[in-house]
Amino acid sequence: MTIEGARYPVSLVVNGKPHSLLTPARRTLVDLLRYDLGLTGTKEACGIGVCGACTVLLDGRIVASCITLAVQADGAAITTIEGIAQDGKLHPLQESFMKNGGFQCGICTSGQIVAAKALLDANPNPTREQVQEWMMGNLCRCTGYYHILDSIMKVVGKDSPSL
Amino acid sequence: MRDFSYHAPASLAEAHSLLAQYGDAARLMAGGTALTVMLKQSLVQADHLVSLQRIPGLRRIHLQSDGLHIGALARLRDVETSPLVKEHAPLLAEVYRQVATVRIRNQATVGGGIVHADPAQDPPPALLVLDARLRLVSRAGQREVPVREFFLDYYETALRPGEVLTEVIVPLQTKHARAIYLRYTPRTQDDYPTVSVAALARVERGVCREMRVALGAAAPTALRITAVEEALRGKRVSQAAVRRAAALVAEQVSPLEDFRGSADYKRDMAVVFTRRALEGVLGLG
Amino acid sequence: MKFEHQFTVPAPRAALWAALQDFPRVASCIPGAEEVRPGEHGDYQGSLRVTIGPMGVTLTGSVTVAQEEAAGLWRMTAQAQDRKVGGGARAIIEAALVEVDSRQTALKITADVQLMGRLGELGQPLIKRKADAIFKEFGENLAKLVSS
Secondary structure: OOOOOOOEEEEEEEOOEEEEEEEOOOOEHHHHHHHHOOOOOOOOOOOOOOOOOOEEEEOOEEEEHHHOEHHHHOOOEEEOHHHOOEOOEOOHHHHHHHHOOOOOOOOOHHHHHHHHHHHHHHOOOOOHHHHHHHHOOOOOOOOOHHHHHHHHHHHHOOOOOOO | OOOOEEEOOOOHHHHHHHHHHHHHHEEEEOOOHHHHHHHHOOOOOOOEEEEOOOOOOOOOEEEEOOEEEEEOOOEHHHHHHOHHHHHHOHHHHHHHHOOOOHHHHOOOEHHHHHHHOOOOOOHHHHHHHOOOEEEEEOOOOEEEEEHHHHEEEOOEEOOOOOOEEEEEEEOOOOOOOEEEEEEEOOOOOOOOOOEEEEEEEEEEOOEEEEEEEEEEOOOOOOEEOHHHHHHHOOOEOOHHHHHHHHHOHHHHOOOOOEOOEOHHHHHHHHHHHHHHHHHHHHOOO | OEEEEEEEEOOOHHHHHHHHOOHHHHHOOOOOEEEEEEOOOOOEEEEEEEEEOOEEEEEEEEEEEEEEOOOOEEEEEEEEEEOOOOEEEEEEEEEEEEEEEOOEEEEEEEEEEEEEEHHHHHOHHHHHHHHHHHHHHHHHHHHHHHHO
């Protein structure tokens, strides 16, 4: 039988800061970030890895933190939306989303920005089509897709007008 | 999610011991993208989760004389971006690139996907036409099972209790073979296909010398369609022959109705997409 | 969700009817049925474990049985819950015994099943397929039971 109430040690570096916690095996990474570390910038929406709202970087790769168990992330470096700004200065993507209206209700925004950052880290000069393909798993129920794309493309430096 | 115990063995031997100790109460986890969702929905109950992620060597992709070896813990994204896969099994690099979204491909593993055995997954039809084999390792020994004999039913496979899928072996294809994968996704690009087709062919002087066709999402498992293969192998390539062969698919599939379409609609689409795949791989149209 | 299933049992109609009177014994022919026993109100209690690959539900509940011997009709009303998955099922199952010849009897089963909660999300065609497999195995087991 399961050992009721068993806790497992998890060590993570989150946004550059090391944390060591004891957590139940069933705790998802998004819950650990939000409830144990108080980093509520990451949102959980669909809960089944489809919508992209809970996107964080795990050792530099975007993952869905809602279907990642915290114990699976033991030893990893995590970057959340709270870690995107550096030295009190917003990331160019954050500036661009604000300036170009890259969000409406905001629920998907942290996932959008973290996903876009991962793309630009790997490929600073993507085409609009490459951005579209990369970002297709980040859903926006306000359907603000053109402004989101524009916000990213303005950072890339390719101003392609939306329809 | 109901609570469970978590084990992250550092070796395959240790994983086998845990499976022997806990039996039915244990579930293996690789990337966890499918399993975590099923655990969250309580569709799967596990008292013990045994993660394979700390076992060294299982993520390796390397070339041997009998083919390309892809470790079961290789992430889909690893396969998509691997220069070795691009060179020796370009069809697989292309197919894995089309699975879900990059976020899922960063987490989900080749082996985890295969043992999940959802008939609508993208890789199985491609693995079927490549005649891939699976290495299943238990405490007592190991065996190799062709992918063709692995899928038994919806979510059911030939994996026995205590066995772990450790790698996929993809035989190298002759240079002259062409391969294609088509997926029909009328809803969104990251959806499971309504129907999908993989085909591999070799044509010499207008005659089809080799033909392999497999469908996904069209039956309880992904499956090879030998009737279509036999109808074309050894025959002169023509539009008419392709049309006749593709029509045979209708008799071979047994799709389930769901929100992607009725069984009849899927059967029709299976014929249409098989025809397109055959045309593509035979250099017609 | 309605299902129909029919199979033939190698037993005369009267013998099959008699065999069906021992409900827990008959229930043992249903793959996945566990601990079927008489309840307090003339009903039966028990559970049914249904698996699809790694997924599984255990439906625990009760069945009431009504018979019309002249018509050769069995009517079972079942309701059950799965505590873990969150969901349940209600079913009305009718079984008609039809004489094929002096040595064989056909069992015609019609079932009307309602799934509630998460169970309903599994998808009707998949459930129907599973139900067909269960009825088929039940038929084979019942045939073995009455011919042994």
